[in-house]
Amino acid sequence: MEKYALLDTDFISKTHFIQGNTEKSLSDLVVEMPGYCFFCHSQIIKELSRHNQQAIGWLQHKISEQKIQCYTDEEVLNELVKIRGDFACSTYTLMLKDACDAFSKSYFKEHYQTLENFDIVTSTKQDYLETLQKADDEIGKHNSLGEIKSYVLLQLLSLLKGEQVYVFCSDDKAARNGAISFNNVRCISALSAFLRLKKEISWTFDAAEPYINSYVQFCKEHNQQTFRVMEASDVPRMQRVPCKQALEEIFLDRFVELQNGFLRYRDT
Numbered sequence: 001m002e003k004y005a006l007l008d009t010d011f012i013s014k015t016h017f018i019q020g021n022t023e024k025s026l027s028d029l030v031v032e033m034p035g036y037c038f039f040c041h042s043q044i045i046k047e048l049s050r051h052n053q054q055a056i057g058w059l060q061h062k063i064s065e066q067k068i069q070c071y072t073d074e075e076v077l078n079e080l081v082k083i084r085g086d087f088a089c090s091t092y093t094l095m096l097k098d099a100c101d102a103f104s105k106s107y108f109k110e111h112y113q114t115l116e117n118f119d120i121v122t123s124t125k126q127d128y129l130e131t132l133q134k135a136d137d138e139i140g141k142h143n144s145l146g147e148i149k150s151y152v153l154l155q156l157l158s159l160l161k162g163e164q165v166y167v168f169c170s171d172d173k174a175a176r177n178g179a180i181s182f183n184n185v186r187c188i189s190a191l192s193a194f195l196r197l198k199k200e201i202s203w204t205f206d207a208a209e210p211y212i213n214s215y216v217q218f219c220k221e222h223n224q225q226t227f228r229v230m231e232a233s234d235v236p237r238m239q240r241v242p243c244k245q246a247l248e249e250i251f252l253d254r255f256v257e258l259q260n261g262f263l264r265y266r267d268t
Helices: 007-014 026-031 042-051 051-066 072-100 107-111 125-141 145-161 173-179 190-201 204-220 243-250
Strands: 001-007 038-041 068-071 165-168 185-188 226-230 238-242 255-256 264-267
Touching: 001 145, 001 264, 007 026, 007 042, 026 190, 026 204, 038 042, 038 051, 038 145, 042 051, 042 125, 042 145, 042 238, 051 068, 068 072, 068 243, 072 107, 072 125, 072 145, 107 125, 145 165, 165 173, 185 190, 190 204, 190 255, 190 264, 204 243, 226 243, 238 243
Parallel strands: 001 038, 001 165, 038 068, 165 185, 226 264
Antiparallel strands: 226 238, 255 264
């Protein structure tokens, strides 16, 4: 059975810089996992193009190779037309509101009031898309728009496929909690991607070691010394573990993967 997976901006940006001895990055290994279908929203391309030219080239290449399917808002709406007919625009608005609510209950009202008041009876799909684009443009940069559009696409995938959706996302706790607020979603971070690859391709420590060293170096360059992981206790508690130790312990079977993408120590 195919697994459906979404890639977000931060995950692509970070894992593209984690390199092994070959020319393959961690992001390459992830999208090559057997049995997965990868998707992203076109907003991710816009966001990557602002701050990571290398990663945007990688993403566009993967899209051209059809390793990743990229959806625009218009394509999302076209899929909704097939399912909901004349109610496609109002369905998109509801999905967008749910996506906004995953971040903040006031986000939709602040930025998308024009869609809530949109007259779907006398207007066309193109009118709706233009109104949506205008609202998006006014939001501007650095306002979680990539995640929000990804959550709209997440809902569409869930609707079309009826299967669990995997979200390969940032280390940001709010973004992960936002994703798992939707039904049947599992998050995977850059760190837990190591455990996922170990499961899916029987990745050995020897094969992973260059990527471990690369990730540790990446963390060092960004002044990060530790990862936050869950303790093996009945009470949910986090502890900080040195980056290299956590990555090595993945290959010693010390962790289980949680729905929100965090790793938890196994009960001893």
